[in-house]
Amino acid sequence: MMSGEFIAFMGIALVAVIGGVLLLNLSNVMHMMVALVFTFVSIAGIYVLLSAEFVAAVQILIYAGAITIIMLFGIMLTRHEDTSEAPGSSWRKFAVFLGVLGFAAVLYFGIYNLDLPQMENTLHEKNTMQIGEALYSKFVIPFELTSVLLLVALIGSIMLAKKDDEKEGDKE
Amino acid sequence: MSGVPASAFLSLALILFCIGLYGALTKRNTVIVLVSIELMLNAVNINLVTFSKYGMMPNITGQVFALFAMSVAAAEAAVGLAILFALYRNKKSVNIDEMDAMKN
């Protein structure tokens, strides 16, 4: 039953996981970000498989585009040569690793026992239109609130970044 | 209509979430920690979209939720980076283990 869909899923999932693992294991910060872009893009692919074309597009726009670029700015504007890990934190890494492993095992146990009935759905038909209708009818208030949130985040970011500038300017 | 079971998507989301979690808890560079958190948010979005399709009542709401989560994530990333810059100006470092102002 190796349908084409399944093969596509396996390929995309493989790319996503490899990107994540590389994120953890690469030493250069820039390389990490590049690995992450692969993961974000493959997640967009996953969305397509899940009949969410609009979300996939937004994923690529926001994550692979905006957030990655912002993060790259963050790396570039700060001192990024220092990639060495702190000594003595290996026990913590190990402990966190064990914790994550246990967490994953427990959750996988739950997922494995999950048995969802296959329902007919029409998500793939005019997906973007459906989302638009939902956003502007049912979710109009959260939608407007989101715009406020983004405005606040914008102003907040500017203030945070700017305030210290003035202080330093005063000092100098 | 689909040959891919829901548990496969959920497992992928789990793996990505765990990777993000591990990175967030162990990486020294604050930017990478932020990025790891974005990865965790992405894993959650996969879950949302998966249940939007394979849930008990397939519905567009899951995808709308994923969109909201993305917008919030974007805002979070922006603010997080702004804080990072402010910290960097004071500490001249982005190493997370040097940010111990809570200790004193």
Added chain:
Amino acid sequence: MENAWIIPLFPLLSFLFLLLFGKRFKESSAYVGMLLTFASLVYSLLVLFERFSSPTYKQEGVWLTIGDVQLTAGFEVNQLNALMLVIVSLVSFLVHTYSKGYMHGEERFPVFYAYLGLFTFAMLGLVLSPNLLQTYFFWELVGVGSFLLIGFYFYKDEAKAAAKKAFIMTRIGDVGLLIGMILLFWQVGSFEYDAIFAAVAAGEVAQGMITLTAILIFIGAVGKSGQFPLHTWLPDAMEGPTPVSALIHAATMVAAGVYLVAALFPLFTASDVALTTIAVIGAITAIFAASIGLVQTDIKRVLAYSTVSQLGYMMLALGSAGYVAGVFHLMTHAFFKALLFLAAGSVIHAVHTQNIEEMGGLWKKLRVTGPLFLIGTLAISGVPLFSGFFSKDEILIAAWEGGHPILFLLAVIAAFFTAFYMFRLFFMVFTGKSRSEMKNVHESPSLMTLPMIVLAVLAVVSGYVNTPWFGTFLGDWLVEGNEALGHGHVEGPAWIMIVATVVSLAGIYLSWLIYGKKSLSRNWLGAQTLYKVLYNKYYIDEFYSMTIVKVTKGFSHFLRYIDTYLVEGIVLGVTAFVQTLGRLGAKLQTGQVQTYSAVAFIGLAILMVIFALTGGYL
């Protein structure tokens, strides 16, 4: 009499008042103490006179209820208590007055008066107690008071040591008392004197148990009254101020032991063994202390040993079933011993030394003190017509009738010794050549001599309340309505009185030959070794320090090692553990959010794993 409980409160008030405001009053705080003790005295006298005509009054209230056992607290006015009240408050008042002159110029003057108040309060409370438990409280309080007063000159090492010694030695006795008390309570189920006596009389307590408890309680009295072998603290207690010595020796501390035996007399009479023990200990103490007194050169120490000896007499009397004789002697002794101590204090006040070898010829210089001292000396020596004569006579009769010829003989010899050393003291201090360095000797102020005069009068006349010639008023009154105490007066052969007179006169004559006329060599004791032995008090102290103290010290060293290495080790281990724990905890507080979240997440993961493995139910 219903308000007799107020008597001890006056000195307590004095104590508290002077403790709080003493600094402001300075030397006038003496008037506070004097006034309040005088109030006690007046009230005591009223109670005594009322007691003559009315029966024993007793009032109690429930203090504690434990299960079905009720502990009571209250007061009782029987004959003995009423008599003791008067003796204690009288002597205390006179000592208060005397101290005003004696302690003049002392920096801690108000403190001294405060302590006196506490001491008097304790003793008055003791004699009013209707049950053993209450008695024990005041008994210990008396111990505290004596500790404070003996160690009043705490900057002197000897005084410190003496205070500690007094406390520890009496404490040994107190343990005996406590054990005896608890045994009695176990047997009888009550601390009440009346209940105990009733149970004993009804034969509810086994004979062996009576003997045991009686002897244990007697051990308490031995400690407090300075009986052999726990007597050594009493002479050392002379390091305290002289008025304190008078108080301790005459009215309070040492009288407490005799009082206890007298108060529990029905218990003791129920056991022949216990009575004999008391008599033997008393006789041994009497002769033993008297022989030491023969050679001491410190005026106060001579008096101290004479006190020990006289207390031995009282114990002998009580042990020979001579209740009246013992209490009678307790009373007369209180007066003449207080007189002697106050007079000695006056002498010391005048010449600033306590060594009788350095005194002499003071008769002419101390016109008042000299005759007063002589009266005291005559009284204690048992010269006829003085109070000591009658009470000693009673004791000798009691000892003779008690059927212990050997003890009687010892008592007679002790009487001889007493007469001898008391007059040795008198002759050495008041007659002979006056020393050149004693130029500016002056008589004490009237504030000091007046109390002595009062006591001197009492030392003479107090004997007449109970004589074979003019009636035995005191004796009859004391035993009235209580057959357990024996007869008011025991008729003895007339020759006993003659023997007593002869013996005391012989002692005086011998003493005069040696120290007055000096026709006999002072080295009459001949054998230097004997002299040395006596001078060193039979090496009792040395013996104690060689044996008991050494063993105790060794044991305490052993315990100290246990303490240092075991107990302290455990304690240090605990602190080290806690500190390590704390350090680890502090290490966790790095201030790094990442670490915090890592720890929190690991905790969550562990919980989740446990949750999953146990199927959701812990």
